[in-house]
Amino acid sequence: MKWRGDRQSTNVEDRTNGRVTQTGGRAVKGGGIFSMIILGLVMLLGGGNLGSVLNMMEPPAQQVSPQTQQLSTERKEFVSVVFGHLEDFWGQEFQREGFRYTQPSMVLYSGRVRTACGSADSSVGPFYCPGDQKVYLDLSFMDELATKYKAKGDFAMAYVVAHEVGHHVQQQLGIADQMNKLRTTLSTKEYNKYQVRMELQADYYAGMWTKYIAGKTHNGQPILEIGDVESALTAANAIGDDTLQRKFQGFVIPDSFTHGTSKQRINWFNRGYQYGDFEHGNTFAATNLDLE
16 A cells, blocks of 8 residues: 555544654655444444453553664554545545534554543454544554464555444444444344444445545555555454454354454455445345355
8 A cells, every 4th residue: 555645644642652642744755325224332332343341551651672663653654644544535425425524533552541431452452432432553453463364464454444433434323322222122142243234334334445545546656556455355354253263262153243254344345345335335234244
């Protein structure tokens, strides 16, 4: 993904060094409609993530080497540029539909973080908290994508961020209150079915944004590079419920799925990438989530 020199979002808080700073400006140049949906909530007050929240305090600032600091700075710039592109896309999509869109924020942290949804540990992976309308990201997850999930390439991380912003899009539709009501009446098994559809819709929204990016240029060259979409698909495949359960516990329990199978996640991302509109992304009306 060609991103250096593009606008960085100013809605990014950097808490990695123990204090809050704002990113923004432009990255340093160098190499390289709306449908009836139900918002499944995973965290204390809700939101999509890749694990469970742990109640912990924030860690003290740590000393880092110049090389590590340089890599961290580059990653911060990258995700800030991605966030900026997401702001542009969803702002124009909501405007086209005649709806008001409030931009989310993103918090970069290291180890542990306090949120309006409770305190979280980096083991939960990236997540969205509707309580403060912020996406939370520990940049070390980029290493996990490449090593633990075998999803190499910067666009794998872009897909993950786009997925979490997809949860903000769902929150903007006013669905959180509906899900809160359902949560008090449904069994865990039935609730999980709604949550899977919510997660797959966030994958669809990530695909929508990818289609938008595919049509953009950077200094006259396409922003997307060869292998970028495949990188996103590799990430989607790696974090499917069936793949994760089979890998870490050796067997699969479909009734416990909360994010969808690898096949479903790939197919809904591809569907968003194909159509690029809200109309084809109603996962809650789909009779076959495998799209067969």
